[in-house]
Amino acid sequence: MEKIRIVIADDHAVVRSGFSMILNFQEDMEVVATAADGIEAHAMVARHAPDLLIMDLSMPPGESGLIATGKIREEFPDTHILILTMYDDEEYLFHVLKNGASGYMLKNAPDEELLLAIRTIHKGGTYIHPKMATSLVREFVKSESKAASDDPFDVLSNREMEILPLVAKGYGNKEIAEMLYISVKTVEAHKAKIMEKLGLKSRPELVEYALKKKLLNF
Known part of the structure; x- marks a missing residue:
């Protein structure tokens, strides 16, 4: 079975280790590298050409995932990006999706949801945490009636x-x-x-x- 090759970017080593253990335990997944900030994430994607990058938004003091997402998606379009964050904030959701992320979910979600998100994105789909999906639909409806953003x-x-x-x-x-x-x-x-x-x-x-x-x- 061909495995989904994954890079994990998070500034906490314990988070990187924990996610790596969960994903490497799956028959169809393999963590090929980890990174502590956006700059390292860019380097690891360039080196390993993964299928998917799991990206945290906030990674001080290095480059944040918010900035790195757009850069990586533009330079490496074959690598899908799943944002994994503590922020259930509409502005972050809309901004990272506009920058090319294929998914957005919260860190407190169960392991099963993370695995579902990875597999969904790898198949070409988009995964949005259920709590945020309503906001996305509401914003889409609003944008249909208002072409330009005031922000x-x-x-x-x-x-x-x-x-x-x-x-x-x-x-x-x-x-x-x-x-x-x-x-x-x-x-x-x-x-x-x-x-x-x-x-x-x-x-x-x-x-x-x-x-x-x-x-x-x-």
Whole structure:
């Protein structure tokens, strides 16, 4: 039997070990690698070309799953992504689905649901935790009657989503540039775009916005 090859990305070692034991016990699954943050997840996907990546959203202090999902899905379209998180938040659900995730479920779900989600996604389907499915349907109906979103959060690029929480946390332009391996001028340009898109005038407003969107949790 050809096994579903899986990478697990979570910042807690005990979580990675626990999930690995559960999945490796299945006849049709194999964990080929684990990662502690989004950057490692990207590297492991590039190295192992797995069928599926299980991604946690919040992995401080490394790159979050929210940012990594879009990058990995764009570069490795054959690897499906299942978001596994503690956040039963509609905004996170919609954002990761727009970034290419194939599934979204909560960490407190039973093992049987995780296995069902993996098998469903591997067959080309999409799996949404039942608690969140109602929100997804409601949002779909709303979007049918309203073509454009009023929330500028939706139009931020992946790089802008990366820089926004770092600015809000107080990092300077040079520090952000070194962390993301880009130039200071590039950081400044992205910061200006973020402020423009979000309609913000000052750093305190940006911090307040980041807090509201729970971006500082990452």
